[in-house]
Amino acid sequence: MTKKKKSILSDQRFIVLLVIIALSAVFSIMSKEFRQYTTLLSMFDFSYYDLLMAIGVTFPLITGGVDLSIGTGMVCYAFIAGTMVRSHGWPVAAAMVLCLVLGLIIGALNGVLIGIMNLPPFLATLCTCMITRGAGSLFAAQHRGRRLPRTVDGSIQSSRSQLVQEEVLPVTQSDSCG
Numbered sequence: 688m689t690k691k692k693k694s695i696l697s698d699q700r701f702i703v704l705l706v707i708i709a710l711s712a713v714f715s716i717m718s719k720e721f722r723q724y725t726t727l728l729s730m731f732d733f734s735y736y737d738l739l740m741a742i743g744v745t746f747p748l749i750t751g752g753v754d755l756s757i758g759t760g761m762v763c764y765a766f767i768a769g770t771m772v773r774s775h776g777w778p779v780a781a782a783m784v785l786c787l788v789l790g791l792i793i794g795a796l797n798g799v800l801i802g803i804m805n806l807p808p809f810l811a812t813l814c815t816c817m818i819t820r821g822a823g824s825l826f827a828a829q830h831r832g833r834r835l836p837r838t839v840d841g842s843i844q845s846s847r848s849q850l851v852q853e854e855v856l857p858v859t860q861s862d863s864c865g
Contacts, residue, residue, distance in 0.1 A: 736761070752801065752808030756793060756816040763823035764789045770826070793819060 714721045740757050747754040767789065768782035777785075793815050800811035 747808065747812075753812060754797065755809065755812040756797065756819060759816045759820045759823070760790060760793050763819040763826070766823050767826055 720726060740761060744754050744757050764786040768777075768786045771777040771785060772779055772782045797808075797811055797815055800806045800814070801808050804811075
């Protein structure tokens with residue numbers, strides 16, 4: 688028995704490539720600024736971290752798992768490292784090492800939860816996603832010098848009701864965005 692050769696048009700990767708080419712053509716026709724070299728450079732400059740996260744999440748996907756904690760972890764580690772550089776005078780290299788160490792700790796925790804404790808990867812990484820999200824929120828509230836808002840009974844106030852009480856800054860349009 689011989690396998691039928693699949694058409695290149697039925698390959699999803701080829702279809703995605705065609706969609707990207709079509710979108711680029713449409714945006715190039717609609718805006719002369721999109722056709723500039725600086726626009727392409729800006730798109731690559733703002734998306735390098737996505738590539739790094741994609742490389743990191745490749746290994747769990749290859750093994751049939753999933754890692755939901757990578758995005759919130761990256762934000763939490765970057766916030767902590769940035770605060771250490773800006774407010775505590777750490778060298779940038781030390782802050783980068785701190786990011787790597789924090790990532791390794793959470794990754795090892797995920798490995799223990801999945802490999803040793805036999806938790807499903809979705810559940811384990813969802814839990815560490817919430818842990819890093821909470822740690823980042825606590826660190827941010829502490830860093831701003833504010834205590835977390837509390838209600839009359841002492842419990843922490845929800846962020847939805849906190850938004851009503853905080854001052855909202857006006858959003859202004861940047862000259863570079865149009």
